[in-house]
Amino acid sequence: MYMPILAADLVRQVKLAIQSLYSAQEVEAIAYLLVEMSTGATRMDCHLGKEVEEPKDWEHILTRLAEQEPWQYVLGKGWFRDRIFGLNSHTLIPRPETEELVDLVLGKISSTHSPCRILDVGTGSGCIAISLALEAAHAQVTAWEISPDAQKQAMQNAKSLGADLAIELQDVFQWSTRSDSETWDIIVSNPPYVMFQEAAQMERHVTEFEPGLALFVPDANPLIFYQVLESMASRHLKRAGWMLVEINQALGKETKALFENERWKNVELKQDFHGKDRFVIAQKDI
Structure with missing residues (x-):
């Protein structure tokens, strides 16, 4: 009634x-x-x-x-770039800073040949990959995700939003299993980067409800994901291709330093709209 x-x-x-x-x-x-x-x-x-x-x-x-459960998990959905994305307990809540990462990727697409092949590593709900597939003309987007439950949610989001992309189960630490002939023009990632020692200063609605697999890294090696991403991208990016990653604001200089070697050029540490170190961008040199 x-x-x-x-x-x-x-x-x-x-x-x-x-x-x-x-x-x-x-x-x-x-x-x-x-x-x-x-x-x-x-x-x-x-x-x-x-x-x-x-x-x-x-x-x-x-x-x-x-x-204190976040409203996005209570409703099972949230906003990202003016679109509604379905969410579950295995996917992070999309944040405005990550919308900026999408903008940075879109800004690099014009410098690549067409069609532009893009890889999103650790896609979660698919918010980055799906946004790029919908907003970048002629882009061919692939997304990797380690969690089957997150992959399922991303695939549902792609279907509901009408995005054409491939969403694959893939552990980035097993990247060497991929064919060397599989290359991309742009690789983007918002990987786990929060140290466990930082959890005490974080809000309960984050630490108790958002997936730890997508949030935390060991205190002894907080750059573990960036190390493997740098190694993987150096093999699977096309020459002059771009790597763009979201980072821990406390480790901006350290993350940037990982890309300051002979394999990369035009390495930049960029700030978000709060003025905090949030992104590292690098172009493959060899």
């Missing part, structure tokens, strides 16, 4: 559930986003007194939010 409720009342209920967990600004943003994504009612609809149907399992949703 349809039971109408004011969308504004749902917003108030969300705010009440999470008001002690986040800043006032975050509470406001989360409440309106969650109600819009679960009912279709916009912020303006709420102010105009629109009635909606209470979402299924609403009380359970509020309980999960009160336990």
